Amino acid sequence: MSSTTTHHVVCSALSFSWPDGTEVFDGLDVAIGPGRTGLTGLNGSGKSTLLRLVAGELTPSDGTVRTVGEVGRLPQNVVLDTALRVDEVLGIAAARAALLAIEGGDPSEEHFTAVGDDWDVEERALATLDQLGLGHIGLDRTIGEVSGGEGVLLRLAAQLLARPDVLLLDEPTNNLDLHARRRVHEAVAAWSGVLIVVSHDRELLELVDRIADLHDGEVRLYGGNFSDFERALAVEQEAAGRMVRVAEADVQRQKRELADAQVKLARRKRYGQKMWDSKREPKIVMGARKRAAQESAGKHRIMHTEKLAEARERLDEAVDAVRDDDEIRIDLPHTKVHPGRGVLRLRDLTLRYGVGLHGDFEVRGPERIALVGRNGAGKTTLLRTLAGELAPESGEAVAEVPLRFLPQRLDLLDDSLSVVANVARFAPGATNNRIRAQLARFLFRGAAADQAAGTLSGGERFRAALAALLLAEPSPQLLMLDEPTNNLDMASVRSLTGALAAYEGALIVASHDPAFLASAGITRWLLLDGEGLRDASPEEVFGDGTPAP
Structure with a gap:
């Protein structure tokens, strides 16, 4: 891994829809630099899709994704061919075979090309496996001989060995036991490049430097770990709730003022009609007064109507700032089992x-x-x-x-x-x-x-x-x-x-x-x-x- 000072991910006006027309993003903008970033959001908000776009596995329908540095991704669902050897999963099989050939006396140029500068690749691979608690597996066993959780850790080991500048992890602790989770936590804590992790594992999210919260198609960045994010969000939502209450009161006040203006207009109209009917003033004077009154009343009504519309717009904006995250409502059927049965x-x-x-x-x-x-x-x-x-x-x-x-x-x-x-x-x-x-x-x-x-x-x-x-x-x-x-x-x-x-x-x-x-x-x-x-x-x-x- 080279210097991390310039490595980053930038999404500009990013839009993406699935082939059936389902829209995921429309004009998304976000920039993520060095450090550990936890990407959070509700199920279906597009977290995994965003990682796939950053990794280049999906193509935006509009906008751009720009990554500076090599990108590696650990997908959410890891499916490996059971016949693969561990060294093949780690991506070192060719270099390892070349090393063995060279050590056996074969000086062919392709072997030196396959090794490159990575003469200690086998030692690094074994050290990485040991770091993740997989030292007992070795490099020659097949995937069919390891558990599902060990398969996930092997894919993570492959990423750690490859040392990408930008590492994307999608639910890396799923299906892992407590000991394996702790190994992943340690690897994340030690990462020094750009790392973006999607996870519901709270302990893991407490290790990040910032939270990127994906909500309603937009990403907002919050400094600190998940606990810091929760506190900041709570403060924001409390303020948003106050703004809603203020805006609601303003709408009601504008409604009252508009109603009062309409009552005054009706009174003026009745008074003008009464004066017209009694003909107490010259017709030309009464006509001029009527036109002036109508013009003034019209302006008055328009002013209050515009104020009410503006108040309603402010209320809509305030309501939009309050999160209304739907949660599943599960009513389990009546299934009582009596004690001892x-x-x-x-x-x-x-x-x-x-x-x-x-x-x-x-x-x-x-x-x-x-x-x-x-x-x-x-x-x-x-x-x-x-x-x-x-x-x-x-x-x-x-x-x-x-x-x-x-x-x-x-x-x-x-x-x-x-x-x-x-x-x-x-x-x-x-x-x-x-x-x-x-x-x-x-x-x-x-x-x-x-x-x-x-x-x-x-x-x-x-x-x-x-x-x-x-x-x-x-x-x-x-x-x-x-x-x-x-x-x-x-x-x-x-x-x-x-x-x-x-x-x-x-x-x-x-x-x-x-x-x-x-x-x-x-x-x-x-x-x-x-x-x-x-x-x-x-x-x-x-x-x-x-x-x-």
Whole structure:
């Protein structure tokens, strides 16, 4: 990485629309220089799209994106060929092979060209893997031998090795366990170039130098970390609220003055007519007075009408400054499970891929269970087995109440179908009006409910999937969620937390998000590790230095 003093990203009059005509940006202007920038905004506001535009993966319909320096991007959804070797993912396979050939006595020029000046590439690669907690993997294993979370870290390691001048990270801690998250946090804190990160991970956003808030198609920059941004925004919104109240009072005052002016005009008109009828003055004088009075009254009325229009315009501007960020409103169905009632039984369960749980486990209502463990421990495999999607190797898992499972990948949606059609698949007996009413509570209103699922952002996809499950019959008395806060903006996480607080059924949630688990009312912690499934304490799960929920 070269000097960072001139590296920056500038978007000028940037406009972009999807092929179906959906507008994302219209004349966006923003300039981001060296340092760590957290890009925040509601789901669907265009954060990932903006990163793709900066990376050159999308072409603006108008305006320009100018980047000074080499750009690297870690996408939100990392999909890697399982046959790839680690050194291929890191982008060093060719240089490594050339080094081996040179060390073996082959002096061919192409080998020296492939190596360039990077003679210590293998040592740097191993050091980077070790920095991210992947030292045990080595360079010759394949992606099929590592967990999904380790795959994300490998893609990050590739970016760190490439040392781009501008690094773009899109939800880099999604699907990562607590230990892996901390590795990413350390890498971000140590970055010295231009870094733009999209994340709902609050701990990560506390490490940035500034917040770039994307709202209503515009970006505003705030100095400091996420806590500083929240304080600054609260002050702004308080002032905006005061301005609305002042503007509303001014509109009412202008309405009263206009009404008073109209009453005075009517009185003058009646008086003039009375004088005309009585003919107390010469006709030419009365005509002149009438014309003067009408002209004066007209000017008076126009003046007050213009003042009222100006007052209303100021009110509109004040209202626009107050954020009205829609939040999903989740009403979970009445699913009360009485205390002590059996919900789920596990007996000598051995999962696919050889994960053994050893012994018997019972879940009774209305327990709220956090399923925790390192990446690759088998949490998703266990949940899929409980949901009936995977058959166990041996043993049994018996659900004694209706259950619903929201998978991590949200692959229960058919990308070719609209949001409405997807929900209808889960509730064939529901009317179209009922489905649309439910979707409106999840912010899919009007035409938004008719868009194809394949065009949705990560957060929008979550909302659509959750709406489908909660409208399905029968209502779930056991709800299982796999990393539910991935891709959700802060407002949606708060809404999900509020909904779960009102849920009266049993809950099993796999999550690496300490803040979310702290707010979910967890009553039991189950740790899945090499020893199987066992009860644990929050302190054991989160370790020293992390506040336990």
